[in-house]
Amino acid sequence: xxxxxxxxxxxxxxxxxxxxxxxxxxxxxxxxxxxxxxxxxxxxxxxxxxxxxxxxxxxxxxxxxxxxxxxxxxxxxxxxxxxxxxxxxxxxxxxxxxxxxxxxxxxxxxxxx
Amino acid sequence: xxxxxxxxxxxxxxxxxxxxxxxxxxxxxxxxxxxxxxxxxxxxxxxxxxxxxxxxxxxxxxxxxxxxxxxxxxxxxxxxxxxxxxxxxxxxxxxxxxxxxxxxxxxxxxx
Numbered sequence: 001x002x003x004x005x006x007x008x009x010x011x012x013x014x015x016x017x018x019x020x021x022x023x024x025x026x027x028x029x030x031x032x033x034x035x036x037x038x039x040x041x042x043x044x045x046x047x048x049x050x051x052x053x054x055x056x057x058x059x060x061x062x063x064x065x066x067x068x069x070x071x072x073x074x075x076x077x078x079x080x081x082x083x084x085x086x087x088x089x090x091x092x093x094x095x096x097x098x099x100x101x102x103x104x105x106x107x108x109x110x111x112x113x
Numbered sequence: 114x115x116x117x118x119x120x121x122x123x124x125x126x127x128x129x130x131x132x133x134x135x136x137x138x139x140x141x142x143x144x145x146x147x148x149x150x151x152x153x154x155x156x157x158x159x160x161x162x163x164x165x166x167x168x169x170x171x172x173x174x175x176x177x178x179x180x181x182x183x184x185x186x187x188x189x190x191x192x193x194x195x196x197x198x199x200x201x202x203x204x205x206x207x208x209x210x211x212x213x214x215x216x217x218x219x220x221x222x223x224x
Contacts, residue, residue, distance in 0.1 A: 008153060034212050043119075043203055043215035089155065091213075099144045099163055099210045100171070103155040 008087060010108045019077040021107045023090035028071060030102075032093040035064060035075045038106070039086045047075070047088075077109075085111045116140065119204050119216035126191070126198065126223050134189045134219045136204035145187035146205040146213060149173060156203065162187055191221065199223045 013019045025033065031052040036044035050057045050064045050073075057064050063076040073090050089106035117138040126132045136145065144163045148156040158171030162181040176195025181187055187206075191198045199222050205213040 032210070036215075041218070041220075043217045046212050046214065049212055093210055098169075099146075099161065099207060100158060101213065103148075105153065105155040 008106050008108045010110060012110045012112055013080045014112050015080060015082060017080055019075075019080045019084070019109055021075045021077075021088045021109065023073040023075075023104045025071050025073055025090065025092045025104075026102060027092060027094040028068075029095045030092040031095045033064070033066060033073050034091045034101075035062075035073075036089055036091060037084075037086045038089070044089070080109075080111050082111050082113065085109055117204060117206050117214055117216040119202075119219050121219060122217065124219055124221045126221060128223060129193045131190055131192050132221070134191070134202055134204075134221070136187045136189065136216060137185055138187075138206040138214075138216075139185060140206055140208075140214065141184070142206035142208050142214070143184070144207045144209065145181065146207075147171075147177070147179065147187070147189045148203045148205065150201040150203055150218075159189065159202075 034049045035047040037047050038044040048059045048062050048064050050066050061078045065074045087106040087108050090104045091101045093101055120135045146161040147159040150156055157173050159177050160168055160171050160179040162168035165184050168179050168181050176192055178190045202219045204216040207213040
């Protein structure tokens with residue numbers, strides 16, 4: 001299988017519990033943020049996004065919180081399921097006038113049965 | 114189905130060889146990107162293209178080359194000048210600066 005994420009921080013959560021994954025972003029000018037999910041050996045998948053004029057956004061079982069004061073982003077997953085096991089990473093658009101994003105290194109989520 | 118495809122899924126290269134990774138999208142996105150992913154690191158940008166017939170170097174462009182002759186296609190060539198090419202390569206596309214959609218990736222191994 002794919003060895004991506006071999007040395008990443010790991011969050012282990014019991015099935016059915018809620019998960020919280022954190023991300024510190026780097027640029028105070030960033031105006032758009034995305035959470036991606038990446039399963040082993042696959043490409044990242046979009047989960048949820050949020051713009052800088054919002055503090056919170058909810059999707060299906062997922063919520064993203066944005067704290068611009070401390071440049072912090074979090075992803076909350078409700079009722080974590082085995083299929084949620086993956087690497088999660090955040091991306092920020094630094095509003096630099098180009099389409100370039102800055103990507104976090106990611107957190108591995110392990111769901112315990 | 115609209116999407117972004119990469120081929121091959123696995124690629125093996127002998128030292129000194131150039132290899133080309135394919136990336137195609139039918140999402141009508143104007144921008145395309147190539148990233149390299151290594152264990153324990155975030156995605157690193159190799160090259161990106163915001164419009165056909167134009168592309169810019171990313172953070173780790175040395176030893177790589179690209180072309181953007183068609184909107185749908187953005188192939189990446191890993192040249193023999195790339196000293197440590199073994200990695201997982203991801204292609205992505207976007208409409209402007211909106212979210213990037215990723216392909217399934219190509220795992221390149223140097224023998």
